[in-house]
Amino acid sequence: MKNSTGNRGKIIRENLSSYVFLIPWLLGFFILTLYPMIYSLYLSFTQYDILQPPKWIGLRNLLVMFAGNDEFPRDTRFLNSLFVTFRFVFISVPLKLVFALAVAMLMNQKLRLIPFYRTIYYIPTLLGGSVAIAVLWRRLFAADGIINAILRGAFNADPPAWISNPKYALYTLILLAVWQFGSPMIIFLAGLKQIPQEYYEAASVDGAGKVRQFFSITLPSLSPIIFFNMVMQMISAFQSFTQAFIVSGGQGGPLDSTMFYSLYLYLKGFAFYEMGYASAMAWVLLIIIAALTALTFRVSGSLVSYGGGE
Structure with a gap:
């Protein structure tokens, strides 16, 4: 005892x-x-300007976001920020994953100085989210920037002012996002090294070419890695802020073409002092990301193979 x-x-x-x-x-x-x-969460149901105590208003913030009425008109800039963000996510994420996988397969080759090349290709991810790179990107794609100077000199073209043109401004940010492919590339590279070489040797004996091997062996074997990278990059893309803030001058221009959701949330909270509305926007974003992630998991059941019959 x-x-x-x-x-x-x-x-x-x-x-x-x-x-x-x-x-x-x-x-x-x-x-x-x-x-x-x-x-x-409490503030999302209030009217709060930081200077005065929060005032309870119930679901008015959500009403202004999605419906509106005669007394409280609908916030069209909110819906535009959603549209811009969805465009950015659904274009940049697939392009980044395709580019990252292509580079990972190249980095998986037995070449001289391959560790050095892997380091070089990862550097954009380390630098891409910084303010300095966003400022540099803004200068590169300005009307008198290096990109336009090259186009004029090499092709005698009359290129547009990419950053200040609403047709092209968002695509410059998509290009910046794709340029930061280092993180998914490293994960793809780790996945490629786990695929047994016997699979490729057997496929070669059966007469399968490189393209057939890629679609029959590489992609199915990497499906869990692709799924993981897709979810992580999608969540990260929905929260993109720095690039849009710097490149657009903090206003989401031109004509709100780069008004990301997180940028509009920041403006509402810290520029217009509508902190209650900004809190409601933050929770709406959380729900959107959670719903899309859950949907992705639901759909992935028949597409992702974990190698054990699952």
């Missing part, structure tokens, strides 16, 4: 010491994550 009591006391002391080491993380989670989330 005494031995049992001693063991129980030892277990309690070990658990207490574990919780002591967890205190910094627990404080960070409850104070810096959970409490702000709950408070922002």
Whole structure:
């Protein structure tokens, strides 16, 4: 009996010491994550301008976003920011994954200095989200930028002002997003190294060419990796902010053609001081991302093969 009591006391002391080491993380989670989330949920049902106390208004913020009425007109800029963001996500993510897979297959070859090349190709991902690169991108695609200078010199063309033209401004940001392909490339490269070479050798004996091997062996074997990269890149793309803020001068121009959802959320909260509305937008974005992720998981059941008959 005494031995049992001693063991129980030892277990309690070990658990207490574990919780002591967890205190910094627990404080960070409850104070810096959970409490702000709950408070922002409350603010989403209020009218709050930061300077005055929040005023409860119920579902008015959602009404203004999606429906509107005579008293509270619908926010057309909100719907435009949704449209722009969806265009950006559904164009940039597939292009980035295709480009990342192509480069990963190239980096998987047995070539000299291949570790050096892998490092070089990963650098855009390290730099691409920075303010400096966004400023550089804005200069590259300006009317008097390097891109237009090359086009005029090489092709004697009269190129448009890419950044200030609403037809092309979004595509410059899509190109910047695709340029940051390093993270999915590294994950694809790790997946490619896990595919047994015996599969390719057997396919070669059966007369399958490189294209047939790619579609019959590489893609099915990489389907879990493709799925993972797609989900992660989709979530990241929905939250894109820095590039649009810098390239558009913080206003989402021209004509709101680069007004990303996160940029409009920032403007509502910190430029127009409509923090209650911005909080509601943040929760709508969370619901959109969660719904699309759940839908992706639902659809992926028949497309993703985990190699064990699943």
